Amino acid sequence: MSSSVKQSVRYWGFLFLKCLIAGGIAMALFLTQSAFWPMPHGYDTTYMAYLFVFGLITFVGLGLFFLAILDQRYRCRVCLRRLRMPVPTGSWSKMLQFGRPQTQYICVYGHGKLDIPELHFAGVEETAWTEHGDYWSELCSTGEETGKRP
Ligand SMILES: [Zn+2]
Incomplete structure (x- = not known):
C-alpha cells in the first residue's frame, strides 16, 4: 500500500473513530434516558417533556458530529496533529x-x-x-x- 493511501486511510479512519465516539455518547445518553425515564403513554405534559429531552439529546449528538467534522478539517493530513x-x-x-x-x-x-x-x-x-x-x-x-x- 502506498504512503498516500495509508495517510488517507489514517485520516478518514480517525474521523470515523471520532464519529463512532460521538454516536456512542449519544447512544449512551438515549439509553440513560430510557433506563431512568421510560416513554410515557398518552399525550400529556410528561410526554412533551420526554420528547423535549429526547430532542435535546438528539441535538447534543448532532453537535458532537459537527465538532468531530470541524476538528477534522483543521488537522494535518499526514500526522493528524492540529494545524x-x-x-x-x-x-x-x-x-x-x-x-x-x-x-x-x-x-x-x-x-x-x-x-x-x-x-x-x-x-x-x-x-x-x-x-x-x-x-x-x-x-x-x-x-x-x-x-x-x-
Ligand atoms: Zn503534520
Missing part, C-alpha cells in the same frame, strides 16, 4: 492586487499547509491542502549538499 499558526492573506479591499482573502494554516512538523478561503463566490468552496516535503530540514540544512553556505 497551527493561522496567517491571513489576500485583501478584502484590494482583491485584484493581493488576491482573495484566505487563511493559511501550517503543520508545525512541516507536512503541509491548508488554505481556507474566506470569500465564497458560489456556495461553500473547498479548502486546499498542499503537501510539502519536510521544509524544516530544508530551512535547517547547512547547505553542504549544494555547496552553498546558509
Whole structure:
C-alpha cells in the first residue's frame, strides 16, 4: 500500500473513530434516558417533556458530529496533529492586487499547509491542502549538499 493511501486511510479512519465516539455518547445518553425515564403513554405534559429531552439529546449528538467534522478539517493530513499558526492573506479591499482573502494554516512538523478561503463566490468552496516535503530540514540544512553556505 502506498504512503498516500495509508495517510488517507489514517485520516478518514480517525474521523470515523471520532464519529463512532460521538454516536456512542449519544447512544449512551438515549439509553440513560430510557433506563431512568421510560416513554410515557398518552399525550400529556410528561410526554412533551420526554420528547423535549429526547430532542435535546438528539441535538447534543448532532453537535458532537459537527465538532468531530470541524476538528477534522483543521488537522494535518499526514500526522493528524492540529494545524497551527493561522496567517491571513489576500485583501478584502484590494482583491485584484493581493488576491482573495484566505487563511493559511501550517503543520508545525512541516507536512503541509491548508488554505481556507474566506470569500465564497458560489456556495461553500473547498479548502486546499498542499503537501510539502519536510521544509524544516530544508530551512535547517547547512547547505553542504549544494555547496552553498546558509
Ligand atoms: Zn503534520
